[in-house]
């Protein structure tokens with residue numbers, strides 16, 4: 479199945495949390511959390527267009543400096559998103575350095591920072607290398623339906639969960655798209671060409687069934703041309719591919735309010751990355767530290783109806799016991815726990 483993007487954890491399950499989401503046909507990627515990101519080579523960091531930070535505990539934000547160092551003077555812009563206080567967090571990071579020569583760099587860097595409020599309003603600020611990263615206010619925006627960012631092919635939604643501090647959970651949603659069935663196309667005696675883009679555009683913009691599409695293509699016998707109505711082509715050669723939804727959920731308490739918040743964001747999610755910090759026998763510790771146990775993560779995944787789940791953010795105390803954490807999450811998610819543990 480064709481997917482627009484491919485998500486991958488930056489580190490192993492014991493390392494700092496972070497998800498790198500690479501777009502298939504573009505030199506472009508999104509990033510979720512900025513902890514230790516040194517496992518990503520500079521060419522991968524150079525592809526980042528948008529970075530989403532769940533909260534600013536060090537294991538989720540200490541890598542900001544590394545990212546800045548790699549892209550400075552080489553990349554023109556990055557957009558960053560975070561929760562309450564995020565603009566100040568970025569500003570303080572930037573203020574920690576001396577910028578007397580940065581205006582001479584060949585490529586200026588613009589950091590657009592969006593601070594999501596728990597009230598649904600987003601404050602925005604810009605930091606530009608040319609002006610030594612002085613803070614510039616941008617107009618705030620009201621978020622609708624948890625949408626933080628929207629493009630033609632995908633959208634990004636975020637919601638707060640409680641981790642003692644507000645912490646963002648994210649949904650990366652590929653939009654439904656049209657796919658050409660090459661076999662059925664060939665069976666009609668037609669060849670591929672730029673007209674396919676025109677056809678897709680006509681279908682996506684709701685053109686009349688009878689609208690003529692001018693087909694042109696080249697093969698071993700030379701150029702060919704034909705005219706067919708939109709509806710005939712659409713019904714035979716185009717398939718609607720539903721978009722895939724990916725969730726990134728880390729650093730939260732196991733509370734009903736958190737589960738409810740996640741249900742609104744991620745019900746039926748195709749692929750869920752979710753923290754599984756402690757074993758359930760240590761759930762008192764989990765509660766004290768505002769983290770999920772592997773079993774709790776599995777129960778949440780089950781309530782969401784997640785189709786695939788990747789646990790991560792394992793506590794280093796379980797070094798060498800990753801399989802136990804994964805198995806505990808898996809058992810709760812699949813409902814195969816032998817006996818319901820008392821919780």
Ligand SMILES: [Zn+2]
Nearest residue numbers: 535537538729
């Ligand atoms: Zn963390």
Ligand SMILES: [Zn+2]
Nearest residue numbers: 533535641729
């Ligand atoms: Zn945290």
